[in-house]
Amino acid sequence: MTGGHPGLVGGPVYLDYNATTPVDPRVAEAMLPHLTDLFGNPSSSHPYSAEPRAALAGARAEVAALIGARADEIVFTGSGSEADLLAVRGAVLASGGSHVITQVTEHSAVLETCRALERLHGVRVTVLPVDGDGLVDPAALAEGLDEETALVSVMAANNETGALQRIAELAALARKFGALFHCDAAQAIGKILLQVQELGVDLLTVVGHKMYAPKGAAALYVRNGVRLEPVVYGGGQERGLRAGTENVALAVALGAAARIAADELADGAPARIAALRDDLHQRLTAALPGRVHLNGPEKNRLPNTLNVSIDGALGHELLAATPEIAASTGSACHSGTHTPSPVLTAMGLDSAVLCADVRGLPARVRG
Numbered sequence: 062m063t064g065g066h067p068g069l070v071g072g073p074v075y076l077d078y079n080a081t082t083p084v085d086p087r088v089a090e091a092m093l094p095h096l097t098d099l100f101g102n103p104s105s106s107h108p109y110s111a112e113p114r115a116a117l118a119g120a121r122a123e124v125a126a127l128i129g130a131r132a133d134e135i136v137f138t139g140s141g142s143e144a145d146l147l148a149v150r151g152a153v154l155a156s157g158g159s160h161v162i163t164q165v166t167e168h169s170a171v172l173e174t175c176r177a178l179e180r181l182h183g184v185r186v187t188v189l190p191v192d193g194d195g196l197v198d199p200a201a202l203a204e205g206l207d208e209e210t211a212l213v214s215v216m217a218a219n220n221e222t223g224a225l226q227r228i229a230e231l232a233a234l235a236r237k238f239g240a241l242f243h244c245d246a247a248q249a250i251g252k253i254l255l256q257v258q259e260l261g262v263d264l265l266t267v268v269g270h271k272m273y274a275p276k277g278a279a280a281l282y283v284r285n286g287v288r289l290e291p292v293v294y295g296g297g298q299e300r301g302l303r304a305g306t307e308n309v310a311l312a313v314a315l316g317a318a319a320r321i322a323a324d325e326l327a328d329g330a331p332a333r334i335a336a337l338r339d340d341l342h343q344r345l346t347a348a349l350p351g352r353v354h355l356n357g358p359e360k361n362r363l364p365n366t367l368n369v370s371i372d373g374a375l376g377h378e379l380l381a382a383t384p385e386i387a388a389s390t391g392s393a394c395h396s397g398t399h400t401p402s403p404v405l406t407a408m409g410l411d412s413a414v415l416c417a418d419v420r421g422l423p424a425r426v427r428g
């Protein structure tokens with residue numbers, strides 16, 4: 062976002078953009094008419110429906126354009142978690158496959174959906190490990206794939222470390238074995254350029270509240286020809302995959318956020334924010350020589366994400382002592398009430414290391 066956001070005025074410096082972003086005023090402006098004047102049901106056939114129907118179609122096209130998809134491949138959902146559920150449960154149940162592969166640092170929306178498939182449908186679940194940078198080894202995926210594998214689900218970028226998985230390579234392997242590939246791009250969307258054809262994915266989760274749209278606005282890219290079990294049964298909305306009268310205002314918000322994100326990506330936002338992130342990292346390192354350790358890969362990382370451990374400092378205590386900063390710690394070791402981050406633990410971070418994260422800078426700050 063450019064300039065200051067009204068929601069941040071007078072408050073602490075906000076460094077928790079991976080948790081959620083403020084709503085871009087341009088996004089709020091775009092959705093407002095659909096909360097006030099334009100109330101028609103997009104499925105009706107009288108004049109009150111024409112504008113909502115056109116707005117819904119426009120929003121679908123804008124989301125599709127951000128990821129290089131076709132408009133009819135976008136299914137609006139009510140959250141990223143719901144998009145993940147539609148993808149993972151939908152693909153496994155529709156294919157009749159009995160095996161799903163994911164990886165240990167996925168968001169719980171994916172991990173818990175896999176566990177539910179195991180519990181309710183007897184599906185075999187393989188959870189791949191990650192290396193010290195939080196990355197899945199393609200060789201491990203190749204080893205895990207078999208003729209029963211219905212779906213592989215690996216996130217584009219990790220929410221805590223920003224680690225970027227080798228999606229194109231992993232998706233190509235899944236395809237070789239006839240398995241579908243789902244990518245949860247909740248964190249990567251709008252922060253780096255993602256094109257579904259280049260990635261070779263079948264399903265991709267898009268989340269609005271990580272890119273300056275409101276919470277509750279999300280979508281799933283469903284490649285044409287991919288069959289899914291619906292997530293909500295009923296009317297034929299959203300290609301019959303998610304019944305219910307469409308929330309036009311939120312769809313319009315997601316479309317507007319996608320359009321703005323595409324413009325910002327083309328305008329060099331990732332390089333600008335990465336420079337600021339690296340400046341912050343350098344200053345921390347200079348202020349605390351030898352004590353600041355980067356968690357996650359140095360290069361293949363979201364441009365807005367910095368996750369560090371600081372020797373001798375507990376994450377939650379550090380944040381409590383710096384009320385001028387609103388950040389998150391994914392880890393807080395050595396404390397009865399704070400458990401270490403499962404993401405950092407899966408990366409093999411020594412639980413004796415005292416951890417503090419500073420992560421989630423804005424996606425679009427101007428240098």
Ligand SMILES: Cc1ncc(COP(=O)(O)O)c(C=O)c1O
Nearest residue numbers: 140141142168170220245247248
């Ligand atoms: C990687 C990832 N996937 C999924 C989600 C879930 O999105 P939502 O909060 O819209 O359900 C999040 C949100 O934190 C996320 O970071």
